[in-house]
Amino acid sequence: MMLSGLDLPKPLIEAYGKKGITELYPPQEECVKKGLLEGRNLLISIPTASGKTLVAEMAMHHHIAGKVNKGPSKGKCLYVVPLKALASEKYEEFSGKGVRIGIATGDLDKRDEYLGQNDIIITTSEKADSLLRNNTRWMNLITCLVVDEAHLIDSENRGATLEMVITKLRYLNENMQVIALTATIGNPRLFAGWLEAEHVSSEWRPVDLKEGVFYSDTIYFEEEEKKIKTPAKEDDTNLCLDCIEDGGQSLVFVSSRRNAEGFAKRMAKALEKSGFSDPALEDIQKKLEAIAETDMGKILASCTAKGAAFHHAGMKREQRHIIEQGFRDGYIKVISSTPTLAAGLNLPARRVVIRDFLRFKGGEGMLPIPVREYRQMAGRAGRPHLDPYGEAVLIAKGRDMANGLFEEFISAPAEDVKSRLDDESALCSQVLSLISTEFVKNNDDLVSFLKRTFYTFTNKKSSHLSDIVEKAVSYLEAAGMITKIDDRLFATDYGNLVSHLYINPISAEIISTVLREKQKTLLEIKRLGEVEDIKASDIGDLIKTEPAKTTKSVNPVYSIDSMKQVKSASAKSMLKKTAFTPEDISAVFSDIGLLQLLCKTPDMYTLYVRKDDLPVLESFYYAHEDELWMEISYDTMEDDFRVIKTAMLLDNWISEIGEDTICTRFGVGPGDIYNVVEGMNWLLYSASRISYMMAPDLKISVSEVELRMKNGIKRELIPLIKLKNVGRVRARRLFNNGITSPLKIKEANFDKLSAILGQKIAGQVIKQVEKEYGNINNTEIIINNTEIKKEHTLREE
Template sequence: MKIASLPVPAPLIEYCEEKGITDLYPPQAACVDEGIFSGKSLLVAIPTASGKTLVAELAMHAQVANGGKCLYIVPLRALAGEKFREFSGKGVKVGISTGDLDRRDEFLGANDIIIATSEKVDSLLRNKTPWLRQVTLLVVDEVHLIASPDRGPTLEMVITKLRYRIPNLQVIALSATIGNPKKLADWLGAGLVTSEWRPVDLRQGVFYRGKIHFHQGEREVAEPSKTEDLNLCIDTIEEGGQCLVFVNSRRNAEGFAKRAAAAFKKRVKSPVLEEYAARILESATTDQEKVLAACIATGSAFHHAGLRREFRELIEEGFLKGEIRCISSTPTLAAGLNLPARRVIIRDLLRFSGAEGMAPIPVGEYHQMAGRAGRPHLDPYGEAVMIAKNEQSIEELFERYIDAPAEPVVSQCTRSGALCSHLLSLIATGFATDRKGLSKFLVQTFYGFTHASTKALDTIVNQSLKFLTETEMITEIGDLLQATEYGALVSRLYIDPLSAEAISGAMLEADGYSDRALLQVVCSTSDMPALYLKSKDLQYLEKFLYEHGDDLWQQVPWEDREQFYRSVKTAMLLSDYTDEVPEAIICERYDVGPGDLYAAVTNVTWLIHAAARLAAMFREDLAPAVRELEICTSQGIRRELLPLVRLKGIGRVRARRLFNNGITDPATLQEAGFDRITSILGSGVAKSLFSQFDEKETKERKDDLQGSSELVKKAQTSLFGFGGCDE
């Protein structure tokens, strides 16, 4: 089927033809035959690299051409950025929304395609963003994540809400790994397109003692190294391919990258790699980042959430360009990012899982990783390889992973914590005004669709409504359910009602205020991922509690000391950040990466913002201090720098440099003059700062003139007798 023959606007067709894409793949053609251009909903469950995204783009461009608006939901912020870049420049307006979780982002309504995470869409629904009602096509990427304990309930609720509110909404759900696609398609009221076709042949096998065992036969691999994972990697590099190695921890990812770097020294040479390494060294602040630069110079890299976002993006860019030859990563890299490789090595098949300890990875996760094997138009085939520990386990791995279907998608809505938050939002936004309305809505969720009996769900609903009533977030008078001002605010702020109650309760009982007290309370909530404890931490925590324990609003509970210590440790990290301790020292002190620090700061800033809004409602006397802490945390500064960071272009480093030179606020900066500021910050920054003052003065003059004009008008009115003056 020719792309040029499809009912989509010319810019998309021209873009495809420029990229050499003139014909649809068989699964894509099947989607056309199933009715994507006639408004029919579809579940597209086809292998990675089989063209799912183009199916969505074709449908979106057709909708836009007919006056529609499209919403594209992704599971990760990084994936949202990737899709934004991919969809832009093809004749439609594309917007992206992943930021603050209590903003309506009304400006996004001017776009034809809006990309957002499921959490952000849920927040937009809670804040009653008007343009959502104009959406005619919903695309859900990685729809199998409905089965995720963390993200699943939100994704399921968002899909249900949008379908509930928007009549005739077309839904296109995309996934590579679903064990029960027919059931999910039926829930969505969608047609089903499944296929095993791939543009590059995928060979799945098990490596043991120098041989990869495939269903089709065996292949020998040279063994220049003592370790099997590295031998597999070297074999791929020497035949001109690239390699992804999936391991179960960050430490293992870094360890493999270092071993690969040593092996690649004589095998890979590239001035581009040296340039990449230099770019990382320019802003590297930790030993981890310096190691990363050294690895990249040889063509090896590691990738995980502990790295800075800009470093992860550079690694992805280098791999896509074929310069970086091998990436060792935790499984997060397989969750949607478009990084195919000649060979994928799934080295670690066990992963630490809380209560279970080390447990086998799910089959669906294996298929997600294996699906990255094979670069379209570059590789004649792709290989996904596991490593057997003994001869007996070769057949076991084939049966458990290669020949097994992915697990069925199962609703996670019965998780009480998640449901409580979603029930509050349903009541606060008017989706349901009584228990009957709640039941009517919940029956339309995937859980309601797949369970003949909803007794388990009813029990959790009753428990949640009891909690929401007792905490005064909702009222139930007769049959009527309504959110109170407090409950409506909690829903808009997009925080767990349990978190809101912990924060507001602590502030109401507080005799005084301290930043440490608020940070510890916020870090004890379910919305704030707390740092893990290590044995060496206890002496520092005990010392901290001895010196500052009286400042805290919460005291050590006997029943869950570990969780309390974790919250204190996380609060200490954030306190160090606001005390302007250098990032490298924080990362070393708490054994975290710069990416972890950034994530912690982002999360806690949102929660402190929520605390400030709650303080304005319950403890107005604390609100100014909490609002100041929000800025201090987001910027990583002490309070003395607050006047300076309000200037555009001034962050924690420049503000401290100015302060240490006696410039403490905008007034003293102006008094210092252009030449002095140039000597401290450079001419470019100085020009930007003084232009802000010029703009402010111009605005103030305009305001003064406008004010004078109003006074003249009033005087004229009075003189001519229209202002109530006596004759």
């Protein structure tokens, strides 16, 4: 089927033509035949690189051109991806074809109304969920929803969110076309049935894929055998050397970062020994060296110089980009990777070696990876137009094992997908958001809305559904996030806040319980005679059960509505009068205590504890026992230590310990630091919003840690970090030179400031201080021909 014969906008056909795409691949043709351009829902499960994205793109352009809908919005499309990195990849792919593309992956409590101006909005499932929770208007105008990697509805952590996003959007936009793109799954009919979709499935691939098992010196494919040379001792190295000698590149999937790094080192040596070299690798090495701050970064640079690299989530984003590009350009010959690379990134290679097909699962030992994951890795084999075929190879230790691997992976059926809404905490969070956004008004609404989910579609017993809904509602009511008046369910201010912040209600409860407890202790320390009878918890309770009256916005400290409920005059006066000294606060507040609390919530990913960590963790525990807020119990020791380790790392980060030292101390990579800091930033922001409502006297202390976490600084740098263009490094330099506050900047002489910050930044900082802290009238300084006046005294600070 020729593209030119389809009813598609010209710019799109021209853009495809420029890439040499003029005719549809067979599975794409089937999609068109099954109603792609007539607004039909489709579940498309075809192999990687067989043109799924292109199919979705055609449908979206068809909508945007107004060929499907006649309503107020002729065509607006939402493209949901599982990872932020993929959102950027798709953004680039969709750009430049005559339609407006937007990308929504930012903060989770923003509505991003402006994004509604776009024709296609690319987003992650979490961001889509948060846009829905924030009642973003343009979400009601979506006419075409594309769900990339839709089988992730089965993902343990994130599947429930994706399921609710699909359900809510279908509820909001009745005639919306749904296009679900999935890997091969075991129960496509059931999934398609839920989506009311036609199913398109095919094994067709643009490049042939041969799957086989390597044993001794031979790859056993289904229909042929291939003997290879074995110059090295290890099978994995030999498989890569053989492929490179034949003009190809290899990807090697291993189970851990350590294995990925270990393999790349070994492969680099083998490549050097084989005489392989390429001058272009020197440039890549230089780029990597320039950003290598840790041993890991240096190892990466030196391996890459020989043509072998590794790829995992512990690396910096720039490092990963350089490696990906070096591989796409054909210079890097081998990448060893953890399975994360298989999840979506478009980085094919002639030969994919699936070396570690067993994975450790806590409590169950080493288990085979799911077939779906194997397929995803194997699917990376073969670059369209570049390789004559792709090869996916498993490595066996013996003949018997080789047979087993065929059965276990190559000829095994893919697993079924199932709903993850049965997870209580995920359900609680979704129920809260349904009530908060007024999607539902009472229990009956709730049950009938949830009947639209994949969960109910696959578990038809609705009595079970009523039970779990009842349970979630009771939990939320007891936590004070919702309240029932007659039959009606309302979210309280607190409930609305939690829903907007997009944190798990269980996390919010953990945080608010402890913070309220601290606030109460503070009040007890003060023991204001006149208000002794009012306890902080009483006030907290009043706030908790007060339904939000008008808008969805969250009222600040002791909201006006709630204040009206505080009947006692003495309680009001207490709220006004309580002023605590830093000593009072430090008696109840500690940085590490707060970090421990937040690391303990289900929203925080915590670090794995190695054997080597135990002595350090124990001594840290004894040294800081008094500052910790949560007890360590024998039963949950393993989790508690993970929490302590993560909190310790974060404490190091806000104590300005160098990245390299943190990496060595905790056995992590710079990417891990970035990930835990990013996760903690959101929780600190949430905690500061919760404290504003529940524990107002701790708000400043929480916000300070929030600011320090964002910048990786000690408390003493806070006054300086607030200045524009002053980050952690410059602030530290200023401080160490005796310039400890904006006032000191005003007092400093310009030459001294320029020596510390450079002329340009010094000029900008002076200007800023001058603007924010008073006029400068005495001295004139010339910087880059710009006059900047400087004053020596502050009017007020």
